[in-house]
Amino acid sequence: MTHPCVVTLDRKSAPRVLFAGDRLVEVDLPAGSRVVYPKQPLAGLKDPDAAIRYAINHPYNSDPLHAKLFPGMKVTIAIDDISLPLPPMKRPDVRERVLTIVLDLLSDHGVDDVEMIIATSVHRRMRDWEVRHIVGDKIFNAYWPKRLYNHDAEDPNGMKSVGETELGEPVVLNRRAVESDLIIYVNLNLVPMDGGHKSVAVGLCGYESLKPHHNPRVMRKCHSYMDPKSSELNTVVVRQGRVANKALNVFTIETTINNNMFDKPLSFLHKNEDDWSGNEKLAFKAMKYALDRTPSHLRQEIFQRVPSPFEITGVFAGETEAVHAKTLERCFEQYCVPIEGQADILVSGVPYISPYNINAYLNPLLVQVMVQGYLHNMYRGNPLVKKGGTVIFMHPCSDRFDHDQHAPYVEFVHRLLPETRDAMVLHKKYEEEFSKNPAYLQMYRKGHAYHPVHPFFMWYWGEAGRQHIGRVIVVGADNEYIPKLLGYETAKTMHEALEMAKDTAPKSPDIMCFHLPPIMMGEVSIPKGAGGAS
Amino acid sequence: MPASYFDVDGTLVRTNLVHPTLFYLLNQATPGRTLGRIAKALLDAPRLAYAELRDRRLFNEALYEHFRGMSEDRLLTLADEAFDKVLKPAIYPYARELVTRCHDEGHEVVIVSGALDFLMQRFAKHIGADTVIANRLEFMHGLATGRMIPPVVAGPTKAVLLREHARRNGHDLEQCFAFSDSYSDVPMLSVVGHASAVNPDAALSRLARAHRWPILHLDRSP
Numbered sequence: 181m182t183h184p185c186v187v188t189l190d191r192k193s194a195p196r197v198l199f200a201g202d203r204l205v206e207v208d209l210p211a212g213s214r215v216v217y218p219k220q221p222l223a224g225l226k227d228p229d230a231a232i233r234y235a236i237n238h239p240y241n242s243d244p245l246h247a248k249l250f251p252g253m254k255v256t257i258a259i260d261d262i263s264l265p266l267p268p269m270k271r272p273d274v275r276e277r278v279l280t281i282v283l284d285l286l287s288d289h290g291v292d293d294v295e296m297i298i299a300t301s302v303h304r305r306m307r308d309w310e311v312r313h314i315v316g317d318k319i320f321n322a323y324w325p326k327r328l329y330n331h332d333a334e335d336p337n338g339m340k341s342v343g344e345t346e347l348g349e350p351v352v353l354n355r356r357a358v359e360s361d362l363i364i365y366v367n368l369n370l371v372p373m374d375g376g377h378k379s380v381a382v383g384l385c386g387y388e389s390l391k392p393h394h395n396p397r398v399m400r401k402c403h404s405y406m407d408p409k410s411s412e413l414n415t416v417v418v419r420q421g422r423v424a425n426k427a428l429n430v431f432t433i434e435t436t437i438n439n440n441m442f443d444k445p446l447s448f449l450h451k452n453e454d455d456w457s458g459n460e461k462l463a464f465k466a467m468k469y470a471l472d473r474t475p476s477h478l479r480q481e482i483f484q485r486v487p488s489p490f491e492i493t494g495v496f497a498g499e500t501e502a503v504h505a506k507t508l509e510r511c512f513e514q515y516c517v518p519i520e521g522q523a524d525i526l527v528s529g530v531p532y533i534s535p536y537n538i539n540a541y542l543n544p545l546l547v548q549v550m551v552q553g554y555l556h557n558m559y560r561g562n563p564l565v566k567k568g569g570t571v572i573f574m575h576p577c578s579d580r581f582d583h584d585q586h587a588p589y590v591e592f593v594h595r596l597l598p599e600t601r602d603a604m605v606l607h608k609k610y611e612e613e614f615s616k617n618p619a620y621l622q623m624y625r626k627g628h629a630y631h632p633v634h635p636f637f638m639w640y641w642g643e644a645g646r647q648h649i650g651r652v653i654v655v656g657a658d659n660e661y662i663p664k665l666l667g668y669e670t671a672k673t674m675h676e677a678l679e680m681a682k683d684t685a686p687k688s689p690d691i692m693c694f695h696l697p698p699i700m701m702g703e704v705s706i707p708k709g710a711g712g713a714s
Numbered sequence: 715m716p717a718s719y720f721d722v723d724g725t726l727v728r729t730n731l732v733h734p735t736l737f738y739l740l741n742q743a744t745p746g747r748t749l750g751r752i753a754k755a756l757l758d759a760p761r762l763a764y765a766e767l768r769d770r771r772l773f774n775e776a777l778y779e780h781f782r783g784m785s786e787d788r789l790l791t792l793a794d795e796a797f798d799k800v801l802k803p804a805i806y807p808y809a810r811e812l813v814t815r816c817h818d819e820g821h822e823v824v825i826v827s828g829a830l831d832f833l834m835q836r837f838a839k840h841i842g843a844d845t846v847i848a849n850r851l852e853f854m855h856g857l858a859t860g861r862m863i864p865p866v867v868a869g870p871t872k873a874v875l876l877r878e879h880a881r882r883n884g885h886d887l888e889q890c891f892a893f894s895d896s897y898s899d900v901p902m903l904s905v906v907g908h909a910s911a912v913n914p915d916a917a918l919s920r921l922a923r924a925h926r927w928p929i930l931h932l933d934r935s936p
Binding site for chain 2: 581583584587590591594616617618619620621622623625626627629
């Protein structure tokens with residue numbers, strides 16, 4: 181039986197409303213197309229603070245947190261950065277709740293030597309007001325910037341080797357964390373790719389430790405990276421994480437949230453358009469009218485500044501792997517939608533936001549990450565689209581970058597991509613050069629730019645999708661140059677894109693629309709006798 | 715091996731050419747001479763301001779005229795003090811870090827400055843630069859003539875000198891880096907493969923955004 185989140189359109193169906201960057205666009209899809217919607221949000225915990233206390237007092241496969249504490253010990257608390265959740269959640273952020281309880285506990289046990297590190301890895305440094313949003317005023321005022329700060333993967337004295345895996349993969353982590361008696365990791369698990377060993381082994385590491393898994397060879401073997409069991413990336417990270425956990429005393433606290441991305445007036449964006457009430461239709465028309473007449477930068481500002489009313493659905497604490505198994509269960513419960521059969525043509529909108537452009541514009545390289553990276557990998561079992569199938573997405577693909585956050589991206593897109601899109605060539609020929617660029621490194625360390633190798637990682641992120649997807653067609657691009665650089669075809673309308681896609685699709689192609697956001701994953705089964713491959 | 719070319723005034727230090735010049739004017743052999751030179755400099759201020767607006771080279775030439783008659787011995791004797799009192803305290807907080815990073819990556823670090831060579835040599839030694847390209851005063855019978863020995867290191871000439879240096883030392887300009895705070899250094903920034911605006915003035919900031927050059931702040935953590 182078809183899952184209620186999978187809707188088959190008929191001739192009377194209303195147009196679907198998809199994101200195209202920071203605009204909303206209505207598209208007509210042919211009768212027979214399937215539209216996959218996210219599940220309704222799971223119920224939030226009634227008393228999150230009680231759940232946090234319970235979790236740290238009844239941990240999985242570990243002593244309770246209080247039993248690990250002794251006066252005079254050195255504790256480092258590592259915290260997930262602003263790339264989670266998307267968009268940022270309404271205050272209090274779940275990290276503030278966890279930190280408040282943990283810091284009180286530490287204080288009660290005479291632990292004064294406490295530092296908090298935003299585990300940014302090679303992401304950009306968070307700004308003070310962004311940190312304040314995550315940890316709350318009280319903690320921010322008491323700890324920032326001396327005892328609450330961003331990780332710096334390029335600090336010559338700030339990193340320390342923990343060892344290496346049986347395959348020789350180095351594990352080099354933040355020195356303060358390594359030299360602590362206890363590391364407490366406070367996680368916010370948005371998608372199944374997050375958390376687990378990735379928290380410490382990636383969040384607190386540097387370029388040397390990222391190289392063994394952030395490369396095209398490993399990314400090609402991820403099927404998908406949202407399904408840890410089928411992710412080579414996860415396999416390598418687990419190897420490194422086990423080395424870290426063996427050498428260090430790590431207590432993991434993971435939290436899950438529901439997919440309640442849109443607040444009340446916009447909650448209809450989560451629903452089947454055929455089920456919209458009169459008021460909801462009116463609200464959409466008004467919103468679309470306003471957005472279409474608002475200057476681009478202002479639209480961006482509006483979307484970026486509105487936090488989401490996510491609710492906490494789970495808190496799990498203790499030993500990393502035992503905790504993460506519980507977290508993953510809750511994640512899959514929220515996100516996985518069973519789908520029968522893969523699509524020949526997959527249609528989706530690409531919104532204004534990704535984990536890598538909080539308070540910045542979604543630049544062309546990040547559009548690529550959203551399409552061939554995240555959209556393609558939002559599955560468990562089999563990919564959403566058949567091998568060699570077509571993906572159609574909507575986005576302006578503007579040649580626009582945030583100067584402060586994405587400086588190295590510009591050079592990657594405009595100097596390297598015109599030469600080659602081959603991830604292996606880019607990896608071998610240019611990654612090292614970028615990794616040593618003193619200007620970019622300075623911007624990463626003292627400004628708010630992503631590390632100079634981050635654009636490479638973003639390209640590799642799309643590698644499995646590039647290997648699997650036959651064609652990518654973008655609808656509504658405001659230029660031809662960027663889509664061409666990314667290897668995409670262009671169409672003016674959805675109708676035109678579908679006609680183009682049909683040229684290489686079987687007769688009566690299976691068209692599936694993945695109605696993102698909010699986040700969801702397809703759990704795709706292939707009926708016996710049906711075509712398609714994983 | 716690439717090279718990293720650094721402008722100094724405004725880029726690595728917050729002072730400009732006027733500050734060390736003033737130090738010398740204020741430290742003449744007698745109070746009378748000091749008064750005389752300061753008075754002359756004040757009278758010359760409008761011409762200096764006009765020169766700065768027109769052309770950086772003209773400004774340099776006008777400024778260094780004030781060294782006329784100073785003995786080479788005295789200039790060199792006071793150079794350590796001028797560096798310690800004027801330049802050293804004005805070095806931006808993150809300047810050394812950037813220079814060290816360039817050095818660690820195997821770059822030849824080259825100072826390209828309109829300031830005077832004997833001051834820049836001290837600065838280069840302190841910050842860890844390898845080579846100095848700076849202005850040189852002309853001396854006759856041990857006294858400064860107030861002129862500079864060509865080429866005058868300013869504006870487009872910096873680009874010429876940078877090219878020559880790269881050619882002589884086998885640096886591929888495409889692989890080289892240049893750092894400056896000033897729009898007057900656009901020629902120098904334009905000849906390398908990796909240009910960066912550092913603490914840029916408004917005009918350079920606009921240009922850097924248009925060219926999508928990295929913008930660094932060594933004076934503060936933005």
